[in-house]
Amino acid sequence: MQQSIEEYIVALAQRAKKASRQLAQLTSAQKDAALEAMAQGLEANTAQILVENAKDMAAGRENGLSAALLDRLALDEKRLAQMAEGLRSVKALEDPVGEVEGMVKRPNGLLIGCQRVPMGVVAIIYEARPNVTSDVAGLCIKAGNAAILRGGKEALHSNLALSKVLRDALKGTDCPEDALLYIDQGGREATTYLMQLNGLVDVLIPRGGAGLIQHVVKNATVPVIETGVGNCHVFVDETAKIDQAIDIVINGKTTRPAVCNALETLLVHRSIAAEFLPRCAQKLKEKGVEIRGCQRTREWIPDALPASEEDYATEFLDLILAVRVVDGLDEAIAHVQRYSTGHSECIVTENYSNAQAFLQQVDAAAVYVNASTRFTDGFEFGLGAEIGISTQKLHARGPMGLKALTTTKYIVYGSGQIR
């Protein structure tokens, strides 16, 4: 009998749910042994994984994928070794599961505590980056969750090889193989069913561009954590140290323009524009950055293109920077409030009150004084690893580590209390 796509996805999620119940009972040592086995699996099967990856690369070149996409898709021995190391670094992290926070004794004698427990089944939809497959599998398992994964179709051969190797590695451990399930059929229809499996999928995390994330937010009925879209601003206040401000702008815009914590719009106080903008523009041009500015910007950078309303709302993810001259802190904050996606925002200033006001008034996952927005990252924030950067306010905000993959339950020790 032919299985429908819906039946396939439901059956997959039921296997994941069953595995998640076993996973939730494992000790940290058992989970760590599973992660070590997964790392060794990658090392032992490197050649085979690279053969499969080569198929994706060939198809990608044939289909005209950009150099940037091909680079994300490519695996080699070094990258696989890094993936194995990534699993070992997750293994080395402290297990958040089990801790009981703030157990209190109530007047009636009930002992009530809030225990950190795994989410259950975590579904992750991502794009054509095969390294994500082992990264998120490791994080989910360490936090005691079963993972249902679906990567971009451009990486299908690589992901099937990786998930097979990782699942095989679990066979010799106490961790059920079904802790890692990869959706290998059903196209977009399969992911649409997945998004609506309330009761089986405990959380869905889309990792990728704005299009993917919007598709998920619109169609999912299971709880979703939005990640990643970052229209990040730096405001250079009138008291900023010019060299520091230039360093922060250049670092934010040019080190990795395609990532979500890259700088997209520069706001400059009018009193410092004459001194700051020409020098900053010079450095930006040396790095190949196209500048799109407001009228006042173009007085100081005559060859800047005019910025449109649209430009201020755009996450360029490219060597393009929108620039606006503002009359002061209030106008800068108002601009950020209007266009921010709530990711990372920065003020460069030597004025104490302006620094505090910016921190207080700007509503974003990470708000900076005098540092590059590029630091918004799980490793840089000391979380040890990262499942993504949340730009929503529920559950987790900013870089998400292991703890974001857990929830809590109240445990109550009674002695016959009734109400």
Add this chain to the structure above:
Amino acid sequence: MQQSIEEYIVALAQRAKKASRQLAQLTSAQKDAALEAMAQGLEANTAQILVENAKDMAAGRENGLSAALLDRLALDEKRLAQMAEGLRSVKALEDPVGEVEGMVKRPNGLLIGCQRVPMGVVAIIYEARPNVTSDVAGLCIKAGNAAILRGGKEALHSNLALSKVLRDALKGTDCPEDALLYIDQGGREATTYLMQLNGLVDVLIPRGGAGLIQHVVKNATVPVIETGVGNCHVFVDETAKIDQAIDIVINGKTTRPAVCNALETLLVHRSIAAEFLPRCAQKLKEKGVEIRGCQRTREWIPDALPASEEDYATEFLDLILAVRVVDGLDEAIAHVQRYSTGHSECIVTENYSNAQAFLQQVDAAAVYVNASTRFTDGFEFGLGAEIGISTQKLHARGPMGLKALTTTKYIVYGSGQIR
């Protein structure tokens, strides 16, 4: 020019967003003064509110609302005084906003802390209980949020009167009037638009029956916290103290059968069934409880109706109890895993290992040993107040107090760091 319902809702949410930015900057003292003014407003306008409530009550009787619904709808001087006291008790709670958790100094010198901040705009859709209007308005404002409220149409006159009184009370305070907005037009179409205002509505909390909650979960694209559906179980293990188990069952089922933490299914170890079930059934019948049991149950309670599969999946919210005899802990846990809505689950036992295993293996917001499930409540858990009981795993699980109405942001103090 006629304003469409969509325009009306968008304009309302924009006013809320603007108010939320002002609210986020208020001190605890300013918010407390607003709550006191709201309490005094209710006291000073009791007569006028009761006149409007009488209109709802008359219409309700005319439309044949049940006695239980009419009771929820009714206001009187005592209930209004309780609502004012409720606002004062929220005023007395510690303000969670502003606290910085775990500020760390990174190796590069960055100081990174996680600060608790308001959500922004909280939308709450509820049924015909006008007391909810002041309860949730108070909680939202104390946590620094603007609230957009929409209650059941049966309570419209009461809610319009209450929201007008509460808004008027804010006029003399530092809290903007638009901290409280009530949707007074547009019917279901209005709430559907509200559910999809991503970027304006930061979280939506439906409070009410399963139908309302499912409608919201299916249609919302903004983040939602599911509340309330509770198919709660008590498992009476073979070592249970019989009298204690009976107390817990009677308390769970009969004290307020219509609430979400009420008991719905009783599971009984077969070794204790002969002794326990007849005595427990006697007490249940004295309280007017209808028993629906499995075949083995009916051996000990011959007049019990046969329980269907459907009965075990049903939140009766009524004086009906499903009963099943099981072979032991594993079967009890498997039953709970299958039918639980993840609200409150209890084991009654004197066996240490079984108690710990039940706490560990059952996946619910609150898991009890030897105490009534009726304790799952913000006041009983010591949160001081409650905006609802979350049955989802994201963000908040179990009774939600003020903290569940806040989020965090990372604040980063730098000195020119780049990456």
